[in-house]
Amino acid sequence: MEKGGIADMSVTQYKLFAPNLISICIDSNGDGDYQGCIWQQYDQEPVTFDSMIDMIIQMDKLFDEWGFPQAAMKTRSFVNEVSAPKKVNILDKSKKVEKLDVQGKNGKCGTFIVHVKFRQNASWQGEVVWKEQNKREHFRSVLELIKMIDSALEWTFEKEDKKTTVS
Numbered sequence: 001m002e003k004g005g006i007a008d009m010s011v012t013q014y015k016l017f018a019p020n021l022i023s024i025c026i027d028s029n030g031d032g033d034y035q036g037c038i039w040q041q042y043d044q045e046p047v048t049f050d051s052m053i054d055m056i057i058q059m060d061k062l063f064d065e066w067g068f069p070q071a072a073m074k075t076r077s078f079v080n081e082v083s084a085p086k087k088v089n090i091l092d093k094s095k096k097v098e099k100l101d102v103q104g105k106n107g108k109c110g111t112f113i114v115h116v117k118f119r120q121n122a123s124w125q126g127e128v129v130w131k132e133q134n135k136r137e138h139f140r141s142v143l144e145l146i147k148m149i150d151s152a153l154e155w156t157f158e159k160e161d162k163k164t165t166v167s
């Protein structure tokens with residue numbers, strides 16, 4: 001696969017390896033928001049979400065449970081939390097459990113492989129791969145991640161609308 005002596009990188013698939021890798025599978029776009037499921041390596045069943053906010057909350061709960069990536073700031077709330085979430089050592093869990101290939105999961109509308117590296121400044125930083133287009137980007141906040149996912153899905157929906165209009 002060489003073009004003029006240079007390897008053709010257009011067929012290379014990004015593969016991410018991390019103990020906290022998550023696959024976001026978007027299955028529908030209803031009521032102006034996205035629905036789908038979150039796959040993680042340590043569970044054979046996905047966590048479903050009904051909105052992007054619900055998705056972020058579910059992912060944050062997983063990170064809190066794993067204790068990884070560790071939050072640099074304590075979450076503030078109007079009500080005091082009665083019990084702290086039970087923490088699971090993610091590195092021990094990764095050795096004991098047969099890991100699920102989250103990168104093999106696909107959403108009906110779009111799939112995003114997310115690696116949150118840090119939880120600093122009351123947000124997340126990391127990288128995301130848009131699986132269908134094989135594009136990788138770094139994000140500096142949860143809001144930036146949401147905007148990236150939204151723009152990718154809007155582009156996909158516009159492309160599909162043009163196909164059906166022309167046909």
